[in-house]
Amino acid sequence: MDSYELLKKDILKAVEQFHKIPKDEVIRVISHLDADGISAASLIVKLLNTEDRKYSLSIVQQIKPDTLANLAKEPYDFFIFTDLGSGALSTIEKEFAGKKVIILDHHDPEKKGVESKDISFVNPHKFGIDGGKEVAGAGMAYLFASAADKRMEEFAHVAIIGAMGDMQEKGSFERINKEILEKAIEKKKIKVIRGLRMFGAQTRPLYKILEYTTDPYIPGVSGSESGSIQFLQQVGINPKNGTGWKKVKDLTKEEMQKLVTGVILTRFNEENPEDVLGNVYLLEEENEGSPTRDAKEFATLLNACGRMDKASLGIGACLGDIKLKKKAIATMGHYRKEIVSSLRWYEANADSELIIQGDSYMIINAQDSIRPTIIGTLASILSKSNNFTKQFIMSLAQLADGTTKVSLRMQGIHKDIDLKDLMMKMTTGIEDCEAGGHANAAGALMPTDVEQKFIENAKLVLAKASMEEIV
Ligand SMILES: [Mn+2]
Structure with missing residues (x-):
């Protein structure tokens, strides 16, 4: 059987598990905050409405071990995760033991599979299919939903919107995305000009x-x-x-x-x-x-x-x-408007201690002046402006729950620098802090009261990283 057939089989197994959920059970749905995650959630919501199911939905920016532990404590026995979950398989296995979980995702998974029969983990990477190019989270939700209920084919276009959001269209679509697009065209939902x-x-x-x-x-x-x-x-x-x-x-x-x-x-x-x-x-x-x-x-x-x-x-x-x-x-x-006012905030505070300018880096500490979901966009706009020459740009913003979210990005290509490594160094010795990411983008979450200590660490680590690169 080729990889696409294996994926299809895996989806059918998940559908089978879905159909076993008793009609009076409330299904807990969790999806990702970006365009792809929202498209994926829409498809699941439509499926559940069509099948007259009860559900409770949350859209989250990321799933921390905390979030998962709290979800598992909720009074539900059936969970569907879309456009996330693959990076937290072990935690899900541990926290959701005894509950039925369906994961429909396309991100690079932490591992290839799960032991538990209660978890249906569906991901193209399991079969060597590139989930970065060929199908997005919304596409996975669509394949699942349309296999569960053929009427869902009327919503193939929503999967294409999701794939667009994840930038999977590179002049045209590849394989699975292409097949979904053809369905959307057949259903007269999309025309390509x-x-x-x-x-x-x-x-x-x-x-x-x-x-x-x-x-x-x-x-x-x-x-x-x-x-x-x-x-x-x-x-x-x-x-x-x-x-x-x-x-x-x-x-x-x-x-x-x-x-x-x-x-x-x-x-x-x-x-x-x-x-x-x-x-x-x-x-x-x-x-x-x-x-x-x-x-x-x-x-x-x-x-x-x-x-x-x-x-x-x-x-x-x-x-x-x-x-x-x-x-x-x-x-x-x-x-x-909020992006414009975040730029105004930046200009007004450019000379304050909230904007730290090093030789090779800029740190923006927005505290609670800018939404944590917007600060990344501000950082990216600033780094694209013509007179920005710093190698690193780091931003901090406070969440409502007393934690601070950090994000670290880099300008240009520096093969020898791994931002995740740098983030790990910066957060060494910072209590109750979670850090993660990959070579080109890293982040952390920490209690707001250790923010200053972290910033002091970060200054040293960032200065050292650019020095080492010059040598
Ligand atoms: Mn996605």
Whole structure:
């Protein structure tokens, strides 16, 4: 049997376990906070609604051993985890002994399998299928849900939104994602068109799309508002539409042709000048000009809902609830405002002791001024700005429960530096602290009262790491 058949068999086994759950039992569902996790949760929620099941849902940013221990203490006997769980298999085995658990995930697992018959652990990596490329958490939830109930095939497009959120579309989709896409096309939920490979085509003014695009990069236009407006005028497109700004959907066929030719000509010295067109995935039932029309923008909307603690609005949007969709779109606006105000906070505090500038690093200690789900975005925006030259960027933000969340990122590629190792060094001797991650991204969680001690450690470790690299 090939790996895909083995995965299918594994999914059917999980479905069998699911169907054994007595109808009056409440099923506890836990999913991940990002766009993929919210899409996955939507599919499970739809399945449970369709099958007239009772459930209780939580969306979490990560699962710490603590979280799992507390979940296991809740009065439920049946659990479904989506888009997470693979990294905590041993803890789940230990904490959930005697309970029935289904894990539908695509992350690199801690180990290949579980001993217990009570746990259905479904993950493509078990069979050598790359869960980073071929299928996302929402895809795994979809395969499970559609195997459990064929009516769920009407929601194949939700799995594609999830895969978009996890950046699995690289010009096209691979294998499992591709099969799911074909189903969504067959069900007339998605149509794939050739279009400008630029973000925001449905919602942003054309000149803004050109200004913000970095991939594809347009010399003299990317990053420049005036350059972008000038470019449009040069190729013979009026950037304005009466009193407002023209959007991609307002372009005539002729203007679109002018735009594409103009972009290619301006990119003449780039590696692949013609690389400006790509697949665009449009949700057929969504209105033109809505952020839910383009699957990539839809994923961004879900991400914003998750980070603003409004995942349920994202789920409503995925399932086509018009009222919730409206609220989700409004939440997107609030999210943008919050990012802008976090940038303002940064500027206002740039010279305070909350922003620590070392030779090779910057530490942002936002305390409780910035949401822990937003601080990562702030750090990433700052590190992408032109005048940022530091090698490391670390951010801290306080959670409501008296803990501080730390995240560490690196600029550029440094093969000899492992951020997880650095994080382990920084947290040595810090009590009640959990640290983890991988070579390119690491994080930690600690009681807020040891924050200062940690920062002192971190300064030494980061300074030393960049010194060693120079040597
Ligand atoms: Mn995922």
